[in-house]
Amino acid sequence: MLGKVFVLFKRDLKVGLRDFISLYIIVFPVLFALVINIFIPGINETTVNLALLEGENLEQAAYLDNFADVELFDSEEAMEERLRKRDNIIGILPGESGYVLATQGNEPESVVEYAKALVTYHAFGVTVQDTRGEIVDFGRTMPPLKRMLVAWAVLFASVLGGMLIAISIVEEKVDNTISAVNVTPLSRGGFILGKSLIGILVPVAGTVLLLGATGFAGVNLGQVILLLLTLSLISVLIGFIQGINNDDIMNAAASIKILFLPLFASVAAVEVMGERWQFLFYWIPFYWVYKGIREVLADSASWGDVLLYAGIVAVIGGVVYAVLAPRIRKGLE
Amino acid sequence: MISVRNLYHSYSNDDKYAVKDVSFEVKEGEVFGFLGPSGAGKSTTQNILTGLLQLQKGEVAVAGYNIKKIDNRMFNEIGMSFEESNLYGKMTAKENLDFYRKLFDVETRDSMDLIRIVGLQGKENIRTKEFSKGMKHRLTFARSMINNPRIWFLDEPTTGLDPAIASEIKDIIREENKKGVTVFLTTHNMYIADELCDRVAFIVDGEIRLIDSPKSLKLAYGDKLVDVEYIKDGKVLKETFSTVMEEDKQRLIRVIGSHDIQTMHTKEATLEEIFIKVTGRGLV
Ligand SMILES: Nc1ncnc2c1ncn2[C@@H]1O[C@H](COP(=O)(O)OP(=O)(O)O)[C@@H](O)[C@H]1O
Ligand SMILES: [Mg+2]
Numbered sequence: 001m002l003g004k005v006f007v008l009f010k011r012d013l014k015v016g017l018r019d020f021i022s023l024y025i026i027v028f029p030v031l032f033a034l035v036i037n038i039f040i041p042g043i044n045e046t047t048v049n050l051a052l053l054e055g056e057n058l059e060q061a062a063y064l065d066n067f068a069d070v071e072l073f074d075s076e077e078a079m080e081e082r083l084r085k086r087d088n089i090i091g092i093l094p095g096e097s098g099y100v101l102a103t104q105g106n107e108p109e110s111v112v113e114y115a116k117a118l119v120t121y122h123a124f125g126v127t128v129q130d131t132r133g134e135i136v137d138f139g140r141t142m143p144p145l146k147r148m149l150v151a152w153a154v155l156f157a158s159v160l161g162g163m164l165i166a167i168s169i170v171e172e173k174v175d176n177t178i179s180a181v182n183v184t185p186l187s188r189g190g191f192i193l194g195k196s197l198i199g200i201l202v203p204v205a206g207t208v209l210l211l212g213a214t215g216f217a218g219v220n221l222g223q224v225i226l227l228l229l230t231l232s233l234i235s236v237l238i239g240f241i242q243g244i245n246n247d248d249i250m251n252a253a254a255s256i257k258i259l260f261l262p263l264f265a266s267v268a269a270v271e272v273m274g275e276r277w278q279f280l281f282y283w284i285p286f287y288w289v290y291k292g293i294r295e296v297l298a299d300s301a302s303w304g305d306v307l308l309y310a311g312i313v314a315v316i317g318g319v320v321y322a323v324l325a326p327r328i329r330k331g332l333e
Numbered sequence: 334m335i336s337v338r339n340l341y342h343s344y345s346n347d348d349k350y351a352v353k354d355v356s357f358e359v360k361e362g363e364v365f366g367f368l369g370p371s372g373a374g375k376s377t378t379q380n381i382l383t384g385l386l387q388l389q390k391g392e393v394a395v396a397g398y399n400i401k402k403i404d405n406r407m408f409n410e411i412g413m414s415f416e417e418s419n420l421y422g423k424m425t426a427k428e429n430l431d432f433y434r435k436l437f438d439v440e441t442r443d444s445m446d447l448i449r450i451v452g453l454q455g456k457e458n459i460r461t462k463e464f465s466k467g468m469k470h471r472l473t474f475a476r477s478m479i480n481n482p483r484i485w486f487l488d489e490p491t492t493g494l495d496p497a498i499a500s501e502i503k504d505i506i507r508e509e510n511k512k513g514v515t516v517f518l519t520t521h522n523m524y525i526a527d528e529l530c531d532r533v534a535f536i537v538d539g540e541i542r543l544i545d546s547p548k549s550l551k552l553a554y555g556d557k558l559v560d561v562e563y564i565k566d567g568k569v570l571k572e573t574f575s576t577v578m579e580e581d582k583q584r585l586i587r588v589i590g591s592h593d594i595q596t597m598h599t600k601e602a603t604l605e606e607i608f609i610k611v612t613g614r615g616l617v
Contacts, residue, residue, distance in 0.1 A: 003435075004435065004436055007432065007435040007436065011421075011424075011432050014424075014428075015421065015423045015424060018423055019423065171421075171422075171423070174422075175419060175420060175421055175422050176415075176417065176419040177419050177420065177421055179385055179415065179419060180413075180415070180419050180420075180433070180473075180476070181436065182384070182385055183383050183384070183385065183408055183411070183412075183413045184408050184433070184436035184437060184480075185405045185406060185407075185408045185409050185436065185437060185438055186405070186436050187405050333387075
């Protein structure tokens with residue numbers, strides 16, 4: 001039975017790679033990772049890098065090394081050459097009154113501000129003991145845009161997985177091949193499971209590649225995948241029902257778009273809405289998954305949190321299942 | 334091999350029956366034909382027998398399995414060729430068969446062998462959406478024997494095929510039947526029924542009117558038909574009368590008594606003529 005379930009998956013994948021829309025969906029996470037890498041500096045590079053002149057101020061260099069990656073150069077020329085490289089590095093040079101910050105010009109403001117703050121703290125003699133959580137937090141901040149986009153892309157990949165299912169169900173309906181499969185020993189449940197796999201495994205593989213390619217390889221992959229899988233239960237159900245309700249691939253793919261609104265709303269809620277409005281989004285599974293993945297990417301999620309979020313999504317998924325499963329069974333007869 | 338008792342089916346779940354009180358038995362190794370005009374309920378019956386339609390009322394057993402609650406293992410023992418071909422358009426002929434083979438638990442036939450048997454060699458690597466209607470139909474037919482079925486359900490296996498190919502399909506069916514395969518065949522083509530079937534059921538409006546072998550039907554009706562050409566109101570009319578059916582005998586007497594007869598021949602009845610005589614309906 002399990003073997004046959006994979007036979008269905010392999011067929012779906014093979015045919016999916018022959019269809020322009022499906023192919024695009026399958027490679028989406030990798031494309032998206034490329035885009036992120038081109039337009040947003042890498043995660044590792046955004047640890048703030050500072051360039052200092054060797055031997056100029058040993059005590060300052062030691063101080064700054066607590067908060068940033070300090071590189072030392074023996075001449076201003078060598079430092080300038082380094083500053084011209086693509087990543088974010090800020091040179092600190094002695095000036096007439098205090099210090100001069102030298103930048104290439106394209107560094108994010110936050111990084112420049114951070115460097116400024118560090119130099120100022122040093123000038124005022126603020127020690128590590130004096131520093132509050134604030135400054136340390138500031139130091140660890142990844143570019144929020146990147147984390148946001150990657151977390152969003154994981155959610156999006158899950159929805160696209162549902163779209164793959166919808167497309168393949170529409171094809172089975174148009175070719176009328178379900179009846180041919182129905183006169184083989186493969187059970188109805190086996191068929192549904194087999195057709196689900198492409199909507200689960202493709203987003204999982206895509207997410208792993210996405211995280212690897214965008215510098216998040218070190219995050220807790222198990223937590224991300226758990227969150228993704230609970231969300232995918234819902235995406236898969238929606239994919240089936242849209243496949244059953246549509247007779248045209250374009251319509252089926254387009255009808256999945258109804259999920260984009262709650263998806264974007266959830267991202268917006270987590271990112272910009274105040275604490276007291278959050279409850280308005282509690283019913284949306286994307287909200288919890290986004291929140292969870294965002295925390296995992298920031299290395300600040302505990303298993304307790306992740307299990308809580310995944311549990312909430314699983315409960316919502318259970319409700320969706322109860323509503324849609326009978327219609328799906330009926331629709332595949 | 335197949336036993337059907339008091340089978341009813343209504344698509345609207347009321348008393349508008351597409352199949353009404355149908356009962357019959359198919360013996361092992363037999364070719365059993367369901368002969369009737371389109372809309373008679375042939376496909377409906379076959380779809381119930383193969384589990385594609387839920388059994389509503391009646392008792393059905395296929396290969397020893399009760400259809401009320403289908404055991405999926407039954408599908409290892411039956412094959413089904415569909416009236417409308419149903420293939421994956423984005424897969425080649427060979428890929429379609431290779432995929433289908435893997436869904437069975439029993440030994441299956443080689444895809445290329447089957448492609449050759451139905452004359453599609455050279456076309457195996459073409460996606461089936463490029464196929465003509467006839468080619469699709471042949472591949473669907475070939476697919477139905479992939480698991481070496483003991484019972485083979487064929488829904489209109491030759492309809493829409495050109496005569497040469499239809500004749501090849503007929504030979505394949507005969508060939509498989511010789512190996513012991515039981516065949517349940519629906520058709521509205523009386524030549525196919527005549528040539529292939531050990532027994533036929535005449536079905537009209539969801540009801541079986543008669544079950545017999547073509548041979549004994551011809552014994553009962555053959556040589557006992559008379560073609561008569563006679564003149565009525567200045568026009569030449571042609572009519573066929575049975576010399577065994579009481580109603581026809583009386584009419585024949587009246588025609589001879591009151592009109593000028595031009596020609597009168599006895600002849601062997603075709604299955605179609607017998608069908609018309611028995612059911613009062615044509616086969617289209
Ligand atoms: N899916 C369906 N829904 C409703 N009525 C149907 C359906 N399929 C067939 N019928 C009706 O049932 C009757 C028998 O059809 P069918 O079994 O396909 O006949 P045959 O195969 O002998 O041509 C016809 O009146 C047909 O219109
Ligand atoms: Mg039919």
